[in-house]
Amino acid sequence: MADSNSALEQKLASFDPNALGDAAGGLFGLPFTPEEAQVVVVPVPWEVTVSYRAGTAQGPEAMYTASLQVDLYDPDLPEVWRLGLAMEEPDAAIAAESDELRPLAEGYIGWLEDGQPKSGHAEHMANAARINERGIALREWLKAKTGALLDAGKGVVVLGGDHSTPLGYLHALAERHEEFGILQIDAHCDLRPAYESFEFSHASIMYNALKLPQVKKLVQVGIRDYCQQEADYIDQSNGRVALFADRFLQSEMLGGKSWKKECKKIIAQLPQKVYLSFDIDGLDPKLCPGTGTPVPGGLEFEQAVYLLRMVVRSGRTIIGCDLNEVAPGDTEWNAIVGARLLYHMANWMAVSQGRLKARATE
Numbered sequence: 001m002a003d004s005n006s007a008l009e010q011k012l013a014s015f016d017p018n019a020l021g022d023a024a025g026g027l028f029g030l031p032f033t034p035e036e037a038q039v040v041v042v043p044v045p046w047e048v049t050v051s052y053r054a055g056t057a058q059g060p061e062a063m064y065t066a067s068l069q070v071d072l073y074d075p076d077l078p079e080v081w082r083l084g085l086a087m088e089e090p091d092a093a094i095a096a097e098s099d100e101l102r103p104l105a106e107g108y109i110g111w112l113e114d115g116q117p118k119s120g121h122a123e124h125m126a127n128a129a130r131i132n133e134r135g136i137a138l139r140e141w142l143k144a145k146t147g148a149l150l151d152a153g154k155g156v157v158v159l160g161g162d163h164s165t166p167l168g169y170l171h172a173l174a175e176r177h178e179e180f181g182i183l184q185i186d187a188h189c190d191l192r193p194a195y196e197s198f199e200f201s202h203a204s205i206m207y208n209a210l211k212l213p214q215v216k217k218l219v220q221v222g223i224r225d226y227c228q229q230e231a232d233y234i235d236q237s238n239g240r241v242a243l244f245a246d247r248f249l250q251s252e253m254l255g256g257k258s259w260k261k262e263c264k265k266i267i268a269q270l271p272q273k274v275y276l277s278f279d280i281d282g283l284d285p286k287l288c289p290g291t292g293t294p295v296p297g298g299l300e301f302e303q304a305v306y307l308l309r310m311v312v313r314s315g316r317t318i319i320g321c322d323l324n325e326v327a328p329g330d331t332e333w334n335a336i337v338g339a340r341l342l343y344h345m346a347n348w349m350a351v352s353q354g355r356l357k358a359r360a361t362e
């Protein structure tokens with residue numbers, strides 16, 4: 001332990017946060033290994049059930065590359081780079097299985113869209129069952145991985161991949177916290193039960209999360225594309241789900257209310273412990289044109305980061321977070337935005353957990 005502490009001290013002493021990002025280093029060019037880091041990013045390159053455009057499985061790698069261009073200084077968080085932030089290597093087996101199963105899911109979705117003809121029925125149903133089985137395996141894999149990191153005292157960020165990926169992390173947190181709420185920034189409610197017959201669909205993540213009794217509240221922000229079934233689910237949730245739809249937020253601000261006031265309303269719905277789930281399509285699509293299911297409207301980048309800061313400054317603890325649906329697309333822009341969002345999320349989660357101090361400004 002003494003040797004590892006000495007090695008870490010040498011890294012801190014020799015690292016220049018003003019220098020170019022070092023491709024030979026780690027995430028954001030930082031010098032830390034996952035073992036040394038206080039906050040660890042777990043990449044999950046999985047996109048089996050995406051229902052429109054693919055590519056998000058390449059998100060973690062693209063954001064890692066883009067992170068080398070991020071300047072480390074944050075006026076609210078002096079010397080934030082010293083925190084210790086690192087990303088694990090993507091699991092090649094997870095990526096390979098996603099690549100293997102994705103064509104089966106595409107074939108099944110196409111079969112559904114064709115009206116489920118008798119031809120190929122048995123094959124497609126078997127493929128759907130296999131995809132659901134592997135969804136369980138992914139959940140259990142991530143539950144074990146994130147659980148081990150939590151037990152080692154790490155803060156954990158899950159980096160997708162599609163929005164189905166963080167379910168195992170939520171299960172791990174549910175075993176370690178009696179109750180918590182979820183703050184979801186998203187264009188979609190993701191409250192569909194087994195969307196397209198996939199139990200672990202990206203469109204079903206919050207439906208699955210709410211099966212956990214420890215999740216006492218779900219607060220959804222930026223929603224602007226959802227179905228009647230989801231609207232009914234929210235209405236019948238007895239307040240367990242609070243919806244701050246984009247249409248409502250924009251109407252409030254067009255009527256003269258400030259984003260700060262809207263943030264206070266959102267935060268008032270959250271319990272003391274908060275899990276942040278961020279689908280990049282919660283932002284205006286000009287910031288994420290490559291994402292799988294872009295929708296007009298959405299939050300500006302600084303609005304999202306401001307809300308994040310206000311949650312932390314309210315005294316609440318962010319017990320974990322995820323960032324999903326960042327697809328590289330045809331340009332590096334998607335990963336550039338995603339990497340910067342990841343940096344803010346990881347750092348402010350650390351502040352809320354007492355790992356880092358922020359300046360008292362806002």
